[in-house]
Amino acid sequence: MAYQSITDQQLRLYMTDLKNHSQCTSAARAGFSERTARRFDADPTPPSQRKIVHGRTVSDPLEGYWENDILPVLENDNALQAVTLLRHLQGLHPLAFPDDRIRRTLERRVRQWRALKGPERDIIFRQTPEPGYMAQSDFTHAAELEVTIAGAPFPHLLYHFAMVYSRWEHVGVVLGGESFTALAENLQQALWALGGVPQNHRTDSLSAAFRNLTRDECEDITKRYEAFVGHYGMDASRNNRGEAHENGAVESQNRHLKKAIAQALILRGSRDFASVAEYRRFIDMLVARRNRQRMEAVEVEQLHLKPLPPRRTTDYTEVIVPVTRMGGFRVKSIFYSAPSQLIGQRLRIHLYDDRLDAFLGSTLVATHPRGRGRNDGHRVHVINYHHVIHALKRKPQALWSSIYRDSLFPRTEYAQAWEVLQHSLPRRDACRRMVALLFIAHDQACEAELARLLADDLGSGLIPDPKTLATQLTPKHAAKGCCGFSSVAGQLRCAAGGTRMTSREIDIHTLPSMLSALRLPSFHKLWQEIATRADTEGWPAARFLAVLAEYELAERDMRRMRRHLNESQLPAGKTLATFDFKALPTLPRARVEALAAGDWLDGGANLIAIGNSGTGKTHILCAIGHALIEAGHRVFYTRTSDLVQRLQAARRDLVLEAALAKLDKFDLIILDDITYAHKDQAETGVLFELIARRYEYRSIAIAANQPFSGWDQIFPDKAMTVAAIDRLVHHASILEMNAQSFRQRSAAANMKMQNEASATTKNDNQEEGKNLT
Numbered sequence: 001m002a003y004q005s006i007t008d009q010q011l012r013l014y015m016t017d018l019k020n021h022s023q024c025t026s027a028a029r030a031g032f033s034e035r036t037a038r039r040f041d042a043d044p045t046p047p048s049q050r051k052i053v054h055g056r057t058v059s060d061p062l063e064g065y066w067e068n069d070i071l072p073v074l075e076n077d078n079a080l081q082a083v084t085l086l087r088h089l090q091g092l093h094p095l096a097f098p099d100d101r102i103r104r105t106l107e108r109r110v111r112q113w114r115a116l117k118g119p120e121r122d123i124i125f126r127q128t129p130e131p132g133y134m135a136q137s138d139f140t141h142a143a144e145l146e147v148t149i150a151g152a153p154f155p156h157l158l159y160h161f162a163m164v165y166s167r168w169e170h171v172g173v174v175l176g177g178e179s180f181t182a183l184a185e186n187l188q189q190a191l192w193a194l195g196g197v198p199q200n201h202r203t204d205s206l207s208a209a210f211r212n213l214t215r216d217e218c219e220d221i222t223k224r225y226e227a228f229v230g231h232y233g234m235d236a237s238r239n240n241r242g243e244a245h246e247n248g249a250v251e252s253q254n255r256h257l258k259k260a261i262a263q264a265l266i267l268r269g270s271r272d273f274a275s276v277a278e279y280r281r282f283i284d285m286l287v288a289r290r291n292r293q294r295m296e297a298v299e300v301e302q303l304h305l306k307p308l309p310p311r312r313t314t315d316y317t318e319v320i321v322p323v324t325r326m327g328g329f330r331v332k333s334i335f336y337s338a339p340s341q342l343i344g345q346r347l348r349i350h351l352y353d354d355r356l357d358a359f360l361g362s363t364l365v366a367t368h369p370r371g372r373g374r375n376d377g378h379r380v381h382v383i384n385y386h387h388v389i390h391a392l393k394r395k396p397q398a399l400w401s402s403i404y405r406d407s408l409f410p411r412t413e414y415a416q417a418w419e420v421l422q423h424s425l426p427r428r429d430a431c432r433r434m435v436a437l438l439f440i441a442h443d444q445a446c447e448a449e450l451a452r453l454l455a456d457d458l459g460s461g462l463i464p465d466p467k468t469l470a471t472q473l474t475p476k477h478a479a480k481g482c483c484g485f486s487s488v489a490g491q492l493r494c495a496a497g498g499t500r501m502t503s504r505e506i507d508i509h510t511l512p513s514m515l516s517a518l519r520l521p522s523f524h525k526l527w528q529e530i531a532t533r534a535d536t537e538g539w540p541a542a543r544f545l546a547v548l549a550e551y552e553l554a555e556r557d558m559r560r561m562r563r564h565l566n567e568s569q570l571p572a573g574k575t576l577a578t579f580d581f582k583a584l585p586t587l588p589r590a591r592v593e594a595l596a597a598g599d600w601l602d603g604g605a606n607l608i609a610i611g612n613s614g615t616g617k618t619h620i621l622c623a624i625g626h627a628l629i630e631a632g633h634r635v636f637y638t639r640t641s642d643l644v645q646r647l648q649a650a651r652r653d654l655v656l657e658a659a660l661a662k663l664d665k666f667d668l669i670i671l672d673d674i675t676y677a678h679k680d681q682a683e684t685g686v687l688f689e690l691i692a693r694r695y696e697y698r699s700i701a702i703a704a705n706q707p708f709s710g711w712d713q714i715f716p717d718k719a720m721t722v723a724a725i726d727r728l729v730h731h732a733s734i735l736e737m738n739a740q741s742f743r744q745r746s747a748a749a750n751m752k753m754q755n756e757a758s759a760t761t762k763n764d765n766q767e768e769g770k771n772l773t
Contacts, residue, residue, distance in 0.1 A: 006032055008046045015044070061102045062109060065089060074110065078118055082107040131297075131572065132304025134164040135198040135234075137187060139178045140254045145261055147279060148272045154279070159183070161190035162253050166297035168194065169253060171287045173280050175354050175370060180221045182353040184228050184315035191232060192312070195562040196305025200235045224314075231313040233306055261286060275536065276354070277529045296577050299626065302562060303572040316350040316357075323347060327388055331356060334371035334380050335404065337387040342366075364512065367528070381407040389435075389442045396435040400427055413451040414438070417464045424463050436466035446473055448535050522552040561629060568635045570670075574622035584616060584739050592620060595733060596627035601667050604694065606728050607701040611737030617703040620735065621670050624701070628668060636666040640674040640687070647686035656686065660693055669694070670701045677714055685716055688724050695727045702728065 014030035014037060021029070027037035062070070069092055070085050086106055090097045139157045147154045159172040159182060170190035174182045183203070191197055229236045264286050265271050273279040291298070321329040323345050328337040331349055338347070338358060342365060350357040351370075358366040371382040381404035388408070392399060399405055400422075409415040417437065421430040437454070441447040453472055457464050515524040527548060534544040576596065581589045595607065607624070609617040625635040650659035663669060669690075677687065694700055704711075708725050715721040 006036060006047050008048050011040060011044070011046055014040065061105060065093065065096070066109065069093075070106075071113075074113065078114065082110045085110065129165040130304075131165045131301040132196070132306075133199045134202060135161065135190075135200070136164060136202045137161050137183065138204060138251060138254060139174065139182070140258065142258065142261075145258065145265065146271050147265070149276055149279065150274060151272060154273075154276075157182075158254075158257070158283075159186040160254055160257060161187060163194070163198065163298075163301055166301040167253065167294050168291055168298045168301070169257070169287060170194070171257065171283050173276065173283060173354075175276070176372065179353070180224060181315070181317050181351060184225070185352055187228075188312055188315045192308065194302075194305070195308070195559070196302055197232045197234055197308060198305060200237055201229060202237045204238060228313060228315070231309060233309075257290075260290065275533065277533055280529075296575050299565065299575070300572045302565065316352050319349045319351060320346055321349055327391065328383075329358070333373060334382060336366070336368045336371070337381075337383045337404075338366050339387050340391055379403075383407040385410055385438050386442050389438055392435045393439055396431045397428065399431045399435060408438075410441070410447055411451045413454040413458070414441075416458055417454050420458060420463060433464065433466055437464060437469070440466060440470055440473075444473065448538055449473065452538075520552055522555040523548050526551055557632075561632075564629050564634050565626075568625060568629060568637055570622050570625050570629075570635065570637045571618075574619045575626050576623045579616060579619055579623055584737060586739070587620070587735060587737060591735075592624065596624050596631075598628045598631050598633055598667075600733065601628070601633060601699050603731060604696045604698055606699055606732040607735070608728060608732055609701070609703045609735040609737055610707060611705065611735075612739070613705045615737040615739050617705070617735075617737055618672050620737070621672070621701045621703055625668065625670055633667040634665060635668045635670065636663065637670040637672065640671045640677045643671065643690075644677050644687055647690065651686055656689070660690060663690070664693075664698060666698065668699045668701055670703075672703045674702050674704050675706045675710065675714065685720070688715060688720050691724050691727055696731065700728065 010030045010032060014026050014032075017026035017029050023037050023041070024034055027034050030037075069089060073088065074080055074085065083103065086097070086100065086103055089106075138160050140160055142156055142158050147156075157174040157176075157178065159174050161170040161172075162168070170186070170193055172182075172186035172189065174186070176182060187201070226236065261283070264282070268282075273282065319331060321331060323329050323338045323342045325343060326335070327340055327343065328335050329347060329349070330336070331351065336356070336358075342360065345360055347365065348359040350359065354370050356368050356370055357364055358368075366384070366387070368382045368384065371380045373380060383404050385408050399408075402408070405418075406415070409418065414434075414437065418430075418434050421433050424430075425433065437450065441450050450469060450473070453469050454464055457469075511527070512524055515521075515527070530544065530547055530551075533539075534547075539547075576592065581587065581592075600607070607621070609621055611617055622637060625637060628635050647656060647659060650656045691700065708729075711725060712718060712721050715724060
């Protein structure tokens with residue numbers, strides 16, 4: 001019976017049973033252990049008569065050693081651990097401390113000393129986040145997710161951007177390590193996806209980004225980062241080294257994010273992805289679902305964000321490299337191919353985290369996925385076979401011993417075909433056939449289709465023959481009434497009519513500028529990624545264009561919603577989620593949600609909220625306005641007196657008609673505090689003109705703290721008042737909101753809390769006085 005005191009009755013029962021039973025049996029019948037029984041055998045004094053001994057029952061093993069040997073070194077540097085002090089003692093007194101039996105005693109003693117006499121420790125001060133003020137960035141390792149690409153391990157980082165107030169986040173897959181390029185590229189994408197700029201951007205110390213760099217390179221990165229945040233008008237800050245809690249908003253979200261990704265991977269049923277682009281889409285969809293749950297806070301935060309600058313800024317590292325006679329250039333010890341016409345030219349390279357773009361002057365001449373060094377010391381080559389195929393056709397034997405031969409093949413099927421050819425044919429014939437296959441893929445833009453035919457031949461045990469495969473491609477081309485390209489790029493080349501267009505007739509490098517001229521930013525940003533997936537999966541051109549169009553439309557909807565929210569001038573935070581319906585039981589929530597759907601706007605109907613001051617009239621109308629903007633409508637909120645003054649000024653300047661026409665673009669105008677516009681303060685006839693103009697054409701929502709009988713003070717004469725009310729109430733929904741003022745209730749509650757706090761303080765002072773007395 002552990003942790004229970006032994007009673008006198010148990011002892012008497014034990015002594016009685018001991019006459020007829022063994023010690024073990026008697027102790028069990030009495031309800032205590034044999035060890036307790038032996039103690040009672042040695043001293044049969046009843047528990048009620050025993051003297052309770054307080055304090056230490058055994059000698060202190062550190063007596064004499066703590067003050068002389070431990071305390072001096074601990075006071076000299078309190079960072080010493082107990083196990084280190086124990087080893088120190090064992091070195092000084094090996095006979096007194098032959099083992100570690102006193103380790104826990106020493107740990108408790110050190111812990112107690114630090115609590116009573118140790119140095120002051122830092123305190124974490126939790127902060128109240130402000131909307132639109134702080135954003136934080138961090139890189140986190142994703143090895144624990146065990147993601148693979150096409151069956152191969154995929155080491156990568158996740159860049160994580162988070163707004164402290166709303167918890168809105170943006171996540172980017174980083175293929176390399178922490179670097180300025182990875183930070184700038186992903187941070188810029190996050191800001192444009194958010195639609196605004198916070199006041200402050202905080203990172204950790206970014207020590208990994210500066211690792212292995214010279215002093216000049218470190219200074220260059222620092223200046224570039226300062227220029228980057230300066231372009232967006234942000235203040236840059238960073239947490240102190242080793243103080244991760246100062247970047248806590250994003251640090252804590254890192255754990256939740258990786259947990260959410262792990263759970264989503266379990267639901268997906270596989271951690272393997274066909275390509276990096278597919279994995280990125282998976283991450284983007286997951287983050288979008290998480291952000292949808294925060295939309296109300298995001299809407300509040302967006303009202304406090306700074307506007308984006310007119311254009312993006314540099315988010316890449318630029319280097320100048322020459323194109324060598326090898327048909328390429330070298331960047332960070334990685335060799336990249338280039339069109340042979342560029343040999344001898346110097347190219348400007350824009351180095352991103354996952355790719356690099358090569359420019360001759362201002363013309364984009366090549367794009368490559370970013371290559372990464374290998375740990376085995378072998379040089380890495382990134383080769384686009386389109387750049388070298390014409391030279392190989394003239395010198396097919398060069399393929400056999402080319403140092404970048406294994407990097408030349410665009411798909412695994414081509415590499416497998418080369419393995420079969422070099423083992424089945426003489427060296428000369430194997431090279432000729434392989435080069436012929438690559439030339440067919442290049443010249444007819446049928447890389448994906450030819451790869452499928454190669455896979456069929458290899459699966460059947462046949463040696464690939466270019467002539468035979470070319471004949472298999474021809475009927476398919478003819479059946480399509482075009483050149484039959486199976487890749488999206490090929491289909492787009494021949495989309496102009498029945499005639500075939502060679503790859504030289506379209507300069508694909510001008511596509512970004514053409515998309516910019518057409519004002520298709522999402523096309524510009526995503527077409528390469530979507531085209532890669534389309535070619536991999538063999539999409540038709542129509543599906544490729546449809547996917548890009550969906551992305552473009554979705555992005556335009558988001559931009560339009562942000563634009564409409566900014567122009568609406570609706571107060572932040574007044575949404576349906578923040579309205580207390582329980583405090584106003586006469587207002588059914590279902591009715592308000594039906595109004596928020598916006599069906600009543602089609603016929604130019606109106607909405608009038610009448611009630612005492614402080615009952616939530618403005619809040620409920622603004623909440624409906626926020627919901628209508630999400631549904632695609634345009635809303636404008638204003639105080640009635642402010643609008644009247646603007647319209648009066650327009651009348652004086654003889655532009656009243658133009659001012660009213662500008663208001664016609666809004667599906668709903670919310671007029672707040674209409675009864676505060678008095679006819680003796682200003683001529684409110686312009687208000688009647690607005691009401692009459694929008695009658696059965698556009699909708700008006702009005703908040704009034706007086707019934708219609710008190711509206712005589714608004715308009716110049718009674719006839720105009722009757723006419724205005726008649727137009728407003730016709731086809732109108734009226735919300736009666738008479739209740740105790742929210743502000744009065746809040747003030748009463750605050751007063752009650754202050755009184756209780758003062759009463760508590762008074763009682764505490766009285767108690768303290770008594771104690772002192």
